Amino acid sequence: MKSSRKSDIPDDTAALPAEADTAPALHDGKPAPFSNKDYEKALRKLHVELVKMQEWAVHKGLKVCIVFEGRDGAGKGGTIKALTERVSPRIFRVVALPAPTEREKTQMYLQRYLPHLPAAGEVVIFDRSWYNRAGVERVMGFCTDEQAEKFLDAVPLVEQAIVNSGVILLKYWLEVSPDEQTSRLKSRIHDGRKIWKLSPMDLKSYARWYDYSRARDAMFAATDTSFAPWYVAPSDTKKKVRLNIISHILAQVPYKEVPRDRIVLPKRQKRGGYRESAHPFKVIPQRY
Numbered sequence: 001m002k003s004s005r006k007s008d009i010p011d012d013t014a015a016l017p018a019e020a021d022t023a024p025a026l027h028d029g030k031p032a033p034f035s036n037k038d039y040e041k042a043l044r045k046l047h048v049e050l051v052k053m054q055e056w057a058v059h060k061g062l063k064v065c066i067v068f069e070g071r072d073g074a075g076k077g078g079t080i081k082a083l084t085e086r087v088s089p090r091i092f093r094v095v096a097l098p099a100p101t102e103r104e105k106t107q108m109y110l111q112r113y114l115p116h117l118p119a120a121g122e123v124v125i126f127d128r129s130w131y132n133r134a135g136v137e138r139v140m141g142f143c144t145d146e147q148a149e150k151f152l153d154a155v156p157l158v159e160q161a162i163v164n165s166g167v168i169l170l171k172y173w174l175e176v177s178p179d180e181q182t183s184r185l186k187s188r189i190h191d192g193r194k195i196w197k198l199s200p201m202d203l204k205s206y207a208r209w210y211d212y213s214r215a216r217d218a219m220f221a222a223t224d225t226s227f228a229p230w231y232v233a234p235s236d237t238k239k240k241v242r243l244n245i246i247s248h249i250l251a252q253v254p255y256k257e258v259p260r261d262r263i264v265l266p267k268r269q270k271r272g273g274y275r276e277s278a279h280p281f282k283v284i285p286q287r288y
Contacts, residue, residue, distance in 0.1 A: 039239040046246045047086040054087050054123070056255035061120035063167045064253055067129045070174035071212055072202045073184035075235040075242075079174065080127055082242040083249070093118075096127040109133060109151060110158055118167060130155065134219040139211045140204065152222035159228040169228045170252055172245060173216070174235040178209055 057064060066083075068076045084092045095116045104112045110130050118124040134155075138148040163169050176184075185206060188194040205212065224230045231248060235241040 034237065034239050039243070042243050043082065043246075046243065046250065049250050050083070050087055050246065052257045053250060053253055053255040054091050055258040057123060057253075058091060058121040059258045062123075062253065062255075063118040063120055063165075064123040065118055065126070065162070065167050065169050066123065066249065067126045067131070067169070067171040068174065069128060069131050069135065069172070070235065071176055071181060072205060073181045073188075074174035074176040075238050076127055076174055077197075078238055079235075079242050079245055080125055083125065083246055087123075091121065092123045092125065094125045094127055109147075110155070117162065131219060131223075134223075135212065135215050136201075136205060138215050139208055140201065152218065155223055156225050156228070159223070159225070163227045168253055170249060171228060171230050173220075173230055173232050174241060175232050176235050180236040181206070 056062065068080060070076055080094060084094060093116075095113075097112065097116075100112060113126075113130045116124060116126075130151075133143055133148060133151045137143040138145070143151075159169060185198060185202070188198040220230055233241050233245050233248075
């Protein structure tokens, strides 16, 4: 059955202007100074709480799924790194799927994402997700408007089933301003550590700012539900968005500190006749 929702994506491609009229409430505005010392201090406290949440998730069998979406350069990768750097990768699992295979293209669109949903005691983080269909695929012509509309009609039903199964589903949209996006993408051009983040597709999508805005708005209108709402995180200031999102996650997932026995290192065994090996170990050069 064909969707009755009118398409929000035009056929023409608009170049990105120097300044966009995006609602200012979605952006940081002029960022206040935030020192590395203050950031590291705040992040350390949040990391301690994330470890407590991790242990409680294992203890109680919680299932947590966190979706990160946003334009290129919005800060998804840095936020995910800050979120996961002090927890167990066996419990906090990051999913970043490549382009679908020819076989996957013949499946129900959401099918390849479902096996990655969390089991008890797991926190799964999607670095981009099934919402690719509502964003990049729609804007860049990898799906038809009809396919995008059918997806928007269906996804709330799937997410309702996910939530009904006991999964805590959190969806974050990182909102970057056009000027800040420009600055970040330019920095990738000249930084050998970041050049891999800038693909030909990124350059094409950069020019279609308002097409992405329309796609985002249509996505929010169809999928910002009471049981799986979208949380918008202004991301022009990298340090602040990381702290704000981690703090928000901790507020959304109920947890307590799991009691621990007092930890004391045991005595090491005696040498018992052991002799150091005479094997010619290949030790790496000590250049630092």
